[in-house]
Structures are given as C-alpha cells and as structure tokens.
Amino acid sequence: MTSKFLTIAMVISVLLTACKQGSKEEKTGSTKTEQVTATPNDIATQSLADKEGNKLAMSFDNVKDIATITINGETAELVSQKPASGIWYKNDHYELRGKGNDIQLVKDGKVIFEHQDDKVEIEVKNDRGDVLNMTFNNTDGTVKTYLNGGEQIDLVAQKAASGIWYKNDDYELSGKGDKYELLKDGKTVFKN
The missing domain is CATH 2.40.128.200 (C-type lysozyme inhibitor)
Structure with missing residues (x-):
C-alpha cells in the first residue's frame, strides 16, 4: 500500500515539474518576435x-x-x-x-x-406573387439570385444541353427563354 502511494506521489511530482517547465517555456517563447513574410x-x-x-x-x-x-x-x-x-x-x-x-x-x-464584366439583370414573377431577381455575370459564369428580396444565393454555371443551368451545394437554377425554376435541395422554391 505504501509503495502505491509512493508511486502515485512520484507520478504527480513528475507531472507538476513538467507543467512548470512547460509554463516557463511558454513565457519565454511568447517574448520572441517573428518576422512576417509574405506567403x-x-x-x-x-x-x-x-x-x-x-x-x-x-x-x-x-x-x-x-x-x-x-x-x-x-x-x-x-x-x-x-x-x-x-x-x-x-x-x-x-x-x-x-x-x-x-x-x-x-x-x-x-x-x-x-x-467591365458582361452583366445582365433580370426580374421575374410567378402567379403566386413571388419575385426572383437574378444578376448574371456572363464573363465569369456566375449568377447572384434573390428570392423575394431574401438572402443572396451565389450559383456557378454548369454545362446545359439547352437554356441555362447554374448551381451550388444547395440550389439549382435552370431556365429557357423567359421561364425559370429555382430548386433548393431538389425541391422547387420558385417557378414561373
């Protein structure tokens, strides 16, 4: 039993000593200055x-x-x-x-x-009164969309068989002529 206490005391002593040395190293290490170089x-x-x-x-x-x-x-x-x-x-x-x-x-x-990038702004409405605003940047192949004045949805052009197709991880925008459909997680949130 005494040997167990002695062993535990030695382990605690070693740990405390290591912690104190670590603290001294951190304190001295924090006074060093590093030269910032461009990455x-x-x-x-x-x-x-x-x-x-x-x-x-x-x-x-x-x-x-x-x-x-x-x-x-x-x-x-x-x-x-x-x-x-x-x-x-x-x-x-x-x-x-x-x-x-x-x-x-x-x-x-x-x-x-x-x-100047080639940009086109389009606003479409559906029968329910929903409004979809889109700003297409044809130079870099992106579109910024806003459904009913809500948050900005950034989409990137995809290769479409015909018409347009833009998407990100959550949304997809497709269309042809003046007809557009916006999907979120596979479900239609806007269609005119």
Missing part, C-alpha cells in the same frame, strides 16, 4: 482584357498594400489608398480603381484601360 496566399494575381484586346496584368501584395501593374510593356508599383469598397491604388502617374472585375486604370489623368 503565396498574400499575393493575388489577375489579368484582364479590355474591348480592344489590351491586357492589364495585376499583382496585389496584401501584406505590403501595394499593387504591381503591367500594361503595354510598362510596369509600375502603386500604393493602396484604403477605399470604402473595392480597390484603389495609385502613384504619381497611375491610378487603379475597381470593384470585382470592373477595373479602370488612369495614367496622368487619362483613362488608358477599362474592363
């Missing part, structure tokens, strides 16, 4: 073309808050201007503004590049 996720790249086929390559460094642009063989670095929404970068000659894929680049006060 691939901190840098986003995008390339767009305007109506004339001119290309604008953009690289956004989210750690340094800078954008590097390349257009017509010329490269420039621009600094973030902290917009209310979208993007806004500039330097002494260039100013880059936009939201989503809608981008405008100005050089010395003159617009030299502009890209």
Whole structure:
C-alpha cells in the first residue's frame, strides 16, 4: 500500500515539474518576435482584357498594400489608398480603381484601360406573387439570385444541353427563354 502511494506521489511530482517547465517555456517563447513574410496566399494575381484586346496584368501584395501593374510593356508599383469598397491604388502617374472585375486604370489623368464584366439583370414573377431577381455575370459564369428580396444565393454555371443551368451545394437554377425554376435541395422554391 505504501509503495502505491509512493508511486502515485512520484507520478504527480513528475507531472507538476513538467507543467512548470512547460509554463516557463511558454513565457519565454511568447517574448520572441517573428518576422512576417509574405506567403503565396498574400499575393493575388489577375489579368484582364479590355474591348480592344489590351491586357492589364495585376499583382496585389496584401501584406505590403501595394499593387504591381503591367500594361503595354510598362510596369509600375502603386500604393493602396484604403477605399470604402473595392480597390484603389495609385502613384504619381497611375491610378487603379475597381470593384470585382470592373477595373479602370488612369495614367496622368487619362483613362488608358477599362474592363467591365458582361452583366445582365433580370426580374421575374410567378402567379403566386413571388419575385426572383437574378444578376448574371456572363464573363465569369456566375449568377447572384434573390428570392423575394431574401438572402443572396451565389450559383456557378454548369454545362446545359439547352437554356441555362447554374448551381451550388444547395440550389439549382435552370431556365429557357423567359421561364425559370429555382430548386433548393431538389425541391422547387420558385417557378414561373
């Protein structure tokens, strides 16, 4: 019986000692400083073309808050201007503004590049009075839908035999002409 108590006391003593050493290591470890380096996720790249086929390559460094642009063989670095929404970068000659894929680049006060996605807005009603609002982005193959002014439902284009077909994990939108059907988990929630 005494040997059991002695064994338990030794185990507790070892555990307490280990916990105290762990606490000291944590305390000393928390005073160390680490240098933050950019990871691939901190840098986003995008390339767009305007109506004339001119290309604008953009690289956004989210750690340094800078954008590097390349257009017509010329490269420039621009600094973030902290917009209310979208993007806004500039330097002494260039100013880059936009939201989503809608981008405008100005050089010395003159617009030299502009890209806008091909978007179509449609509103349809059914006999029950339900309203389905849809904003199709034909450039990136997506649609944002709102049923009766409710939450935004983002869907991605699928290959359809005819008409349209968009879906996500919960919803499916299909249609042909001016007839649309929205399904949630396989059940119709809107049809006109």
